[in-house]
Amino acid sequence: MLKTERKGEWLFIHIPSKWNGMTIEEIFHTVLYASKKQIHLFKMGKKVMLNDRYENWKTTVQTKDLIKIKLFNDDATAIQPTYMDLPILYEDDFLLVVNKPAYIDTHPNAPEDHSSLLNGVVFHVLMNGEERQVKHIHRLDKNTSGCILFAKHELIGNILDQMLRERKIKRTYVAMAHGFFSAKFGTINKPIGRDRHHGTRRRISVNGQNATTHYKVLQQLKKDNLSLITCSLDTGRTHQIRVHLSSINHPLAGDTLYGGKAVFPRQALHAVKIQFTHPITEEKIECYAPFLDDPAIFPSIDIYSI
CATH class of the missing domain: 3.30.2350.10 (Pseudouridine synthase)
Incomplete structure (x- = not known):
């Protein structure tokens, strides 16, 4: 499990032994799956430090070094925030899992559509004092309910997208x-x-x-x-x-x-359950989504036994 902490806008990661000898650029490419454009923005914005210094990105890291990433600065979104009473199953600084009700789209289908689950999640995050480029990692049909995973940051979204491609997110x-x-x-x-x-x-x-x-x-x-x-x-x-x-x-x-x-x-x-390894802390996350239908569609069962 990675040792991490947040201090204001900065994410601190204590370099684990498995990253020993990697360059800063390699970490962003192969561990965080950052795009060339994202790496350029991190470099130009001076958003990465190694042991309190702005180092060349070809610098290699050693176990117990401290890398700091300016990850939690405000990032304006084009998605219109809309109030919804959302059943949040899990949330931290990086991501959240929502129990999607039926009869609602996962994301807007047109610019004027403000009624999707993504609109509600953007509102929720904004009310927590965070302006973020929230991204849904997968989707559910409009009339399907249950677990949906959202990333609060583009970099976190990259890692979760890769995990989904590698079948490391189980639904x-x-x-x-x-x-x-x-x-x-x-x-x-x-x-x-x-x-x-x-x-x-x-x-x-x-x-x-x-x-x-x-x-x-x-x-x-x-x-x-x-x-x-x-x-x-x-x-x-x-x-x-x-x-x-x-x-x-x-x-x-x-x-x-x-x-x-x-x-x-x-x-x-x-979608009753979602399981994955947290992209930053490497903790095992397991969320269960209770049934929301009234009147009920599904028989009364213990979802936690599934």
Whole structure:
């Protein structure tokens, strides 16, 4: 675990042994995943110090050196802040996890759209006295609820984006699907592409992107002919769970776009858990998102046992 501390606008990182012999520039390139433009701005803005001195970025660091990064200065955003009563699951100086309600977009779809979850998160951060370039690391469909991860700084967003690409951010969903599954566990490996005949739909396509979904059956609701399942993804394609479950004749309950019956006002899909290693402190973070629907869609279950 990295030893870090915040002092005003500065982040202090005590150099660990695994960084020994790296240059300052290498740390920003290979550990923090900073772009060339970002590195240029850090250099020109004199936002990085090594042991209280502005060193050449080719300088190598040694264990127990202290690198200081001016990370917490105000950074104006183009996103309109909008008040929302947000269920915050985790927050620190670097990131936050929100339990997204259903019927709200993850981000604005047009400049005049001020009603997305991102607008609400920007407002929340601003009310905490921070003006930040907040970024969503992944997204959920408008009618899907649950955990969404946001970065408070562009540099943190870079690291989290890379972690997502490397499948180091694990997300678990709970879903209600029509019918009963033939096995308690299963994996769906089918490529997903756009449906040329429908603007918002996706479909199984041999020319689509690779997609893998794992599922586990938790309960069978025999009276309603529904199965309560969990899903985890190796990939993050648009509508992936919805398309995959529909392709094996178990569409999500309420998901009329993909063949589900309108037994609920929305598709019965909830991102119940997110797990990742903190990009700065290297602590293990695990967040659980309680169900928000009223009236309830999902049966009463212990989400912390998932």
